[in-house]
Amino acid sequence: MTDDRRPLIALLVVSAIANIGTRVSAIAIPWFVLTGTGSATATGLVAAFELLPYVLVKALGGPVVDRIGQRKVSLGADLASALVIGAVPALHLLGLLSFPVLLALVAVGGGLRGPGDNAKHTSVPLVAEVAGVPLERVTGLFGAIERGSGLVAPGVAAAMIALVDAPGAIAVTAGCFALSAMVVAVFLPTSFDRSGPGTECPETAGGYLARLRAGFSFLLGDRLLLMLVLMIAVTNLIDVAKTTVLLPVWAQRGGHGVGSISLMLTCMAGFSMVSSLLASWLGPRLPRRLTYFGCFLIAGPAPFVVLGLGWPVWSIALVYCVAGFASGFLNPLLGAIFYERIPRPLLGRVSGLSDATAWAGMPFGGLVGAGLIALVGLSPTFLLLAGGYLLATMIPGLLSAHLFDPPGPAPAAPADQDVSASTAGGSASRPRASA
Known part of the structure; x- marks a missing residue:
């Protein structure tokens, strides 16, 4: 075709x-x-x-x-x-x-x-x-x-x-x-709709609660997906703490003004967009484990460390540019892993549950940031959260690095066998359980 x-x-x-x-x-x-x-x-x-x-x-x-x-x-x-x-x-x-x-x-x-x-x-x-x-x-x-x-x-x-x-x-x-x-x-x-004749399959059969439970079971049963979802939940919370509390306090106490916050976020977003475009070209050829470890090491803890050490604004902006460039490679990589491991009949459930879990801590990020500043001060808070970011991102990579590789091609099915439901999710040879 x-x-x-x-x-x-x-x-x-x-x-x-x-x-x-x-x-x-x-x-x-x-x-x-x-x-x-x-x-x-x-x-x-x-x-x-x-x-x-x-x-x-x-x-x-x-x-x-x-x-x-x-x-x-x-x-x-x-x-x-x-x-x-x-x-x-x-x-x-x-x-x-x-x-x-x-x-x-x-x-x-x-x-x-x-x-x-x-x-x-x-x-x-x-x-x-x-x-x-x-x-x-x-x-x-x-x-x-x-x-x-x-x-x-x-x-x-x-x-x-x-x-x-x-x-x-x-x-x-x-x-x-x-x-x-x-x-x-x-x-x-x-064809993206599945409400017509012949589209029913075991994963979409049963009542609402049974189908929702199937999504939970799939997510909980896949070690890599579960660890990545929990990692994203932690890093989202830390990022919200930085953006909503730590950066404004840093800008105010240091006399840098609100323009410095805009400068950092623009540097991050702009260079991230550039590297996302590069990832769309180079992505299939990039080594997944090296990309994961290297980009998270640069994009995650580095901005927190330089803010905590009190570097000049211009040098922090440069670090944000480099961090933004590294971060642009991560979402394409993580997205590909998620989509490869989730079979098509379960895409909505597992993706929805994953996204909701990843967002669950975000409303509390500001409270965590403010609480840590009150307890230990601004600079130690930056360094503590840098350590938390490093720990959260490295654990899934260290414990499940071998699962990052793309799945192999599915074995050929007999000519008379209907495989429309079982292979609709992608190229993996088995059912597979954002960021």
Whole structure:
């Protein structure tokens, strides 16, 4: 069969639209609340009302993605998100948007985005298979889009808020969801849906709880995946502690100003985007274990160490550039490992549970950072978290390094045997249990 790259290109476009739209709303909605109420507490409450349903529904919605299919879930979630998010500026214009109504809308929007994001993420190995492109190359392209969105979205959000105010920027976000749904409907193949005749298989059979339990069992039964998920949960918590508490305190106490924080994060994101593009080209040829150990050693502890040692701002910025470059190779590598080890019928469940677990500690990162500063001071906190980062990332690599290698090709099946369910997940010869 001729390789078809149209679904891959379409999903890349959808990913860019969704990432930019989501990041714009993450700026526009809090700004809308803060300027409207003057309350930092209300602003934080809105963020919590969006994040909690997002994590919960992403974890619990995996069986729905696996049962219905990535295309239908993504299409339905995007259309519903366009209506829900679009209701915020519409009700505001009509004078009907009370704060409880806003909380309800952002909670529903967060709940819809969970399975929608899950469906898009788990479409990656499907479009790679249809296109005949190595997974590392595809995950590198998606990593570059994610990093690039992080670079351009703040400027886009600021420009739109200046031009059409925050409600107008929120309306544009709703338009992004509608556009994403249109691209999904037109360009993603219906073969990504599994609700038609002949698509039932043992992994998608049974009730909701049985299917959710199958996802848990698969994740718990794969040592490498479980260790990587727990590692990402720890490093996410540490990264949130640095971004939300440690960097602002460092900038304030050192007299560096808020511009220094923007400089560090821009250096990290920009160089990470460049290396993600390189990973999409070189990924299949990179040695996985060496890439994992080397890049995590540079990208993880190094920025914490130089901040803790009190290096000058210009030298810390250089370290952030190098760390960002190293980090861009990691997500494509980890993504390829996850997609290789998870069979297609379980993609939604295992991916949703993995992502929810990886996010579980993030709400507590700021509290951990503030608590450590109060206990031992700022510089020791940077160094302690550098050690924690090193330990968390090296343990999976040391204990499961042999599992990093790509699986071998599946053995040939007899000509009269139906293998559509068992081989749909990829090239591994057995069922396989983000970051």
